[in-house]
Amino acid sequence: MSDDAEIGATLTISSKTYSAWSLRGWLLCKLAGLEVAEQQVPNDAANRAELLLLSPSVLVPRLTYRGASVWDTLAIAEFLNEQFPEAHMLPDEPIARAHCRSISGEIHSGFTNLRSALPMNLKVEHEMFPVFSGARPDIERIEAIWTDCLERYGGPFLFGEKPTVADAMYAPVATRFVTYAVAVSPPCQAYCRTILEWAPMKEWIAAAQAEPEEMEELDVEF
Structure with a gap:
């Protein structure tokens, strides 16, 4: 440790x-580059009801570090960027850095139809899945964001050779596109593969697949 x-x-x-x-x-x-001890909130019905009473963010995830308690993913991103500037979690170039913050904010606050129609589930992979028509504009907007970034910064991640905050924010979307066999452009398919082959993602997915089957999906978690 x-x-x-x-x-x-x-x-x-x-x-x-x-x-x-x-x-x-x-x-x-x-x-x-911060090693953390994981504290997993049980997913039983009683905790489900309790979590719904807390706040829109449900205080999960929450990072506790050096006396600070930080919840909400964007707040965690900014806090860690301040604590570990040498990690270059955001692009070094100011215009690219602003772009990274903008698209990270967009996924943080938007795409509600996509989230409800295609909830994250790392234990299944459909060959075909009927996608709710209301989610199509969200999918198209995400494709546009990814395509723009990949063309502008050269890939394989959204802002170049190394992953940034934006990749962490969009990683669950990549898993959704694979889980539900969402048809996207070849560059976006390649980006999904990049995310799924990213070492931390492989570690998380392996742990997810080892979770007990009785764990239930939290409707508030998107």
Whole structure:
């Protein structure tokens, strides 16, 4: 265990199978190079009811580190970027950095139809799936974001050769497109493969697939 973990670096998460926000928070810690002790909130019915009473973010994920308690994924991203500037979680170039923050904010606050129609589920992969028509504009907008970034910065990640905050934010979307066999352009398919082959993602997916089957999906987790 690292010194950081010893002084109380803890990440509170929910189901690794279903919780997209937990995945984002965990990936952000990986980007920062911060080793965390995971504290997993049980997913039984009583906790489900309790979580719904807390706040829109459900306080999951929540990072506790050096006396700070930080929840909400964008807040965690900015906090870690301040604590670990050498990790370059955001692009170095100011215009690209602003772009990264903008598209990260967009996924943070939008795409509700996509989230409800295609919830994250890392234990299944459909060959065909009827996508709700209301989710189509969300899918098209995400394709446009990814295509623009890949063309502008050269890939394979959204802002070039190394993953950034934006990749952590969009990683659950990549899993959804694969899970539900969503037809996207070849460059976007390649980006989904890049995300799924990213070492931290492979680690998270393996842990998700090892979770007990009785763990239930939290409707509030997108």
